[in-house]
Amino acid sequence: MGRILDGINGPKDVKKLTLSQLEQLAGEIRSEMIATVARTGGHIAPNLGVVELTLALHFTFDSPKDKFIWDVGHQCYVHKLLTGRREKFDSLRQYGGISGFPKREESPHDAFNTGHSSTSISAAVGMALAREKRGEKYEVVAIIGDGALTGGMAFEALNHAGHLGIDLIVILNDNEMSIASNVGALSSYLSRLRTDPMYFKGKEEFETLLRKVPHIGPRVVKVAERVKDSLKYLVVPGMLFEELGFTYLGPIDGHNIAAMNSVFKRAKSIRGPVLIHVITKKGKGYRPAEENPDTFHGIGPFDIRTGSPIRKNGPPSYTSVFGNTLVQLAREDERIIGITAAMPNGTGLDIFAKEFPARFYDVGIAEQHAVTLAAGMAVEGFKPVVAIYSTFLQRAYDQILHDVCLQNLPVVFAIDRAGIVGEDGETHQGLFDFSYLRSIPNMTVMAPKDENELRHMLATAITFDGPIALRYPRGSGTGVRLDQEVKPLPVGKAEVLREGQHIVILAIGRPVYDALAAAEELASLGIEAGVINCRFVKPLDEELIKAVARKVKRIVTVEEHVLAGGFGSAVLELLARERINDREVLCLGIPDEFVPQGKADILRAKYGLTAEGIKKAILSRFPVQVSYHKTARGQA
């Protein structure tokens, strides 16, 4: 018998199915997703948890007329399989393939692009307001996880929606997990709603009282037993949401399609904002993911049979070198505090948390709060290390400026996933941090060429008295030997790696070794290129750069970052300020566009951020015949 999934070309095909066919389809979707993600990598556990929920949504609502807004968007694979993208599904997250997140440019069924957390309710309120203004009729449905609900924006939007009293449906997908276990008072509140202590306490007291009534008591208890669901709805109100102006429905079983179909139908008939609390299991239906939902939240290729990741043996990641070095430094310095916004494992702070649980804070998906919390602790003499991915730190720009830098507070920003991150694509590339940080007074910004230098930069940051950031890439380090002693570096000093009279390459961060390799290849063509590992974007090693720029006519800057406002811009500003105007400068980096998804190696090659790319760009800008041989004898 063929698969039902093969006949699903859009939501209308879902609507034709019986309940038992929908249940069979749920199983087929799980197998399809596991088979694909085991090969491509991706967010498998969140998607396994929303199979029935997504089927019920497409069964009850009418996409694309009705709009679904997936918060974060990492759980949209089932939706994609049901909305005409089944045949392209094997290209998931690959260069040129379908995205792992909703993309309006991919399908009319993707109503709003997401990737960063906690935006869905705001977007839904905006779309509902637009609908009202145009006098149109359709449903707007935001689907948000319990983790994403810890983000401040979600509350700002709930607050506004309740005030407007606008027709809107929020589906809270509660699986008790963020990437790691969910944290916070709200999470505890949801857990109380789930386990219903009020209901059970009320019911037990009620039953005990009844049983005491002679003769009729026990019989009445039996009747009450039968009406327990209505009793439950009476006593368990979801008061927090009700008080915010929402009608609260739930909690309901997010793996029971029939139950969801009927509650969704009911929600459509209610005026004003409705919140439906759905309980799901992250990783549902695949044992390794159910047992380790955090590992399977977002995972690389894995062996389906065992669930073991297929890892090539490589050097330790920058993340783990950061985590271990922080532990080492924290043993010597009690002021050090570790702060994460819901990414303990992703940032390596889990290593710190294990050894120093009382000095570690997971604040939920709340980057803005994390930064100002750090400012508060720094004011009181602590040394907070805020570890946040480059792309998510964008959220906290004003907190960095207003709360940390304006007061010149010694907060350390450990910025992971800086540069090209790969398959997550546009929303997650960490390509803007030099620009958004170096423009802020008092801020110091560093980028290590390898994981060994990262350790010394972390020590530099810990001993530094002011705001300081170090940014490093996703994935394995270079495998260099780690120095035994971790020592602070002189602030604002670069490192000369190679001398050369024809060209000087000023590089920073990960591309430094590519610049060196390019210089070696150029040498075989008779072109002598010097290479400087600049280490600091701010302050630049101005004396050194000015000195080489006065000697060498051709200057190349290399960074894995957007060119606008980045490291190359900083060098150009310096040259202009110092009136070193007659130099030829070539800035290599990311042009003014968003970098798509794909393997990091493919993307680096596309943007010329490889040894080969750097060599080619130099040869194309400064062709061998024209420039070098003419000048090699005299001034280069």
Ligand SMILES: Cc1ncc(C[n+]2csc(CCOP(=O)(O)OP(=O)(O)O)c2C)c(N)n1
């Ligand atoms: C602003 C921001 N910070 C951090 C993240 C990283 N992140 C992606 S999903 C996630 C957890 C989301 O939990 P939840 O909403 O409950 O979804 P689940 O995976 O449990 O289905 C986090 C922290 C992000 N995408 N955006």
Ligand SMILES: CC(=O)[C@@H](O)[C@H](O)COP(=O)(O)O
């Ligand atoms: C959806 C999301 O934002 C995270 O799950 C992110 O994909 C994690 O990225 P890393 O795999 O780099 O930790």
Ligand SMILES: [Mg+2]
């Ligand atoms: Mg969750």
